[in-house]
Amino acid sequence: MESVWNSSAEFRKRESLSEDIECDIVIIGAGMAGLLIAYMLNKSGRKVVVIDAKNIASGNTRNTTAKITAQHDLIYDKLIKEFGEEKARQYAKANELAIKKYKEIIDEEIIACDFEEKDAYVYSLTNVQNIEDECEAAKKLGIDAELVHEVNLPFDIEVALKFKHQAQFNPLKFLERISENLTIYENTRAIDIKENLVVTEGGKITANHIVVATHFPVLNVPGYYFMRMHQERAYVLALENAADINGMYKDSDKNGYSFRNYKDLLLLGGVAQRTGENEDGGAYEKLRKVAKELYPNSIEKYHWSAQDCMTLDNIPYIGYYSFKIPNLYVATGFKKWGMTSSMVSAMIINDMILENENDFLEIFSPARFDMSASMENAAKDITITAKNFIAQRIDIPEDHIGTIEKGSGGIIEYKGQKAGVYKDKDGKVFAVSTKCPHLGCELHWNADELTWDCPCHGSRFDYEGNWVESPATTSLLDNV
Incomplete structure (x- = not known):
């Protein structure tokens, strides 16, 4: 299972860190956000080092649909109501500037x-009022937007909101170029952060500034991001012999679908679900059924999935990781808008480290917590997390591998313990612990991707127990 982007770029292989080093800034995470931050700071003449537990752009950057847009579902009306017009304008201005910065x-x-x-269009099949x-x-915030009632989709809509002058691209071709002159250590996992020190398996890095750009933050305390976010997955098909829709489309209904073209392919996305809620599988089959209904002559060329960090108020956390550690920064919680949010992160953190003024700090600050806006989501997250902690302690009836x-x-x-078992098509058995090494939640099986996923915070592991997604930083191999 690979995305359409995977074969389009070839990154130069980088060595793993094998000694202690010093630099001005160390960035943990070589995805779009981490590399953009590194690129900007490197252009300013700072000595920047990037490390990644795997390889350059090996995480969710590789699985994006790569839309560069300030249209983030239906967010601006909510922002004005919950945070006021000025902060909503900060959010809009930052994301519109991000589009221009990419082009620059x-x-x-x-x-x-x-x-x-x-x-870019956000459309509705039923709810006109929300779109209006x-x-x-x-x-009101100065965005070039208009209502339309006809779009280039193979079904009728009630209304759509059109944002003009947005963009799309190939993210790996972009990163291949901007990463050329950066100092990057691959297969270098950060295992601890102490003031001005990042400890890895291969050596220690002393730096004046440390940036955590690991999709989901790997340091639990301070910051407590595991209490302020959950993760969701969504699925994508790349279809040949489909339509050129000349735009980027997303249904305002969470259960709807997204569309955009790349060259001669149509990218059809949807089936959003919380990580850890795909035990029976079928996500790709749902998309395939929709594809055949909408585009009967289409041929599937690629399929893949991505994971998104969802904050309590749907706004990214960009800025100081915690005010307790003034040289530590974070960029996370991009929801489904990783491309513009990565660029916004780069602009903000670049300005913070260089001590430049920035007009967007307040709305994205991780220090915010609007109780009135966030309590409902917080309560929902805590309920799901608590349920899964309890599940780890419940005894299940005796069973045996033959039932799999x-x-x-x-x-x-x-062997007297809960175990996750996968039996491959040849009957070979792979057994792992079901206890997530991050904070102990019980892992759930993901039938579409053959992984063990954590419904609490989104950590993921392959069926052999190898680490796939943070916030966990270790595998399951030692836990059985």
Whole structure:
């Protein structure tokens, strides 16, 4: 399972860290956010080092749909109501500037990354009022937006909100170019952070500033981001012989679908679900059914999935990791808008480290917590997390591996302990602990991707127990 971007770029292999080093800034995470932050700081003449537990752009950057847009679902009407017009304007201005900054870098570096200016649409099949309210809010904030009633989709809509002059590109072609002159250590996992020190398996890095850009923050305390976010997964098909829709589209309904073209392919996305809630599988099959209904002659060329960090108020956390550690920074919680949020992160953290003024700090500050806006989501997250902590302690009836069918996985009683068992198509058995090494939640089987996923905080592991996604930083191999 690979995305359409995977074969489009070839990153130069980097060595793992094997000694103690010093630098001005160390950035943990070599995805879009980490590399953009490094690129900007490197351009300013600072000595920057990037480390990644795997390889360059090996995480969710590789699985994005790569839309560069300030249209983040229906957010501006909510922002105005919950945070006021000024803070909502900060959010809008930051994301519109992010689009311009991408184009500026692409033009300056002469990057062939299939950058195209496209309009973005959020549409509804039923709810006109929400779209109209969002349009009014967007215009109030100075966004070039308009309502339309006809779009290039193979079904009728009630209304859509069109944001003009947005963009799309190939993210790996872009990163291949901007990472060329950066100092990057691959397969270098950060295992601890202490004031001005990042400890890795291969050596220690002393730095004046430390940036955590690991998708989900790996340091639990301070910050407590595991209490302020959860993770969700969404699925994508790349279809040949489908339509050129000349734009980027997203349903305002969470159960709806998104569309955008890349060259001769149509990217169809949807089936959003909380990480750890795909035990029976079928996410790709749902998309395939929709694809055949909407585009009967289409042929599937690629399929993949991505994981998104969802904050309590749907605004990213960008800035100081905690005011207790003034040289530690974080960029996380991008929801489904990783491309513009990565650039916003780069602009903000670059200005913070260089001590420049920045107009967007307040709305994105991790220090915020609006109780009135966030209590409902917080209560929901705490309930789900508590349920899964309790599940770890419940005894299950005695079982045996024979009940697991070939090609399937499940939880059984194994040697007196809960174990996650996957039996491949040849009958070979792989058993792992079901206890997430992050904070002890019980892992759930993901039948579509053959992984063990944590419903509490989104850590993921392959069926052999190898680490796939943070916030966990270790595998399951030593836990059985």
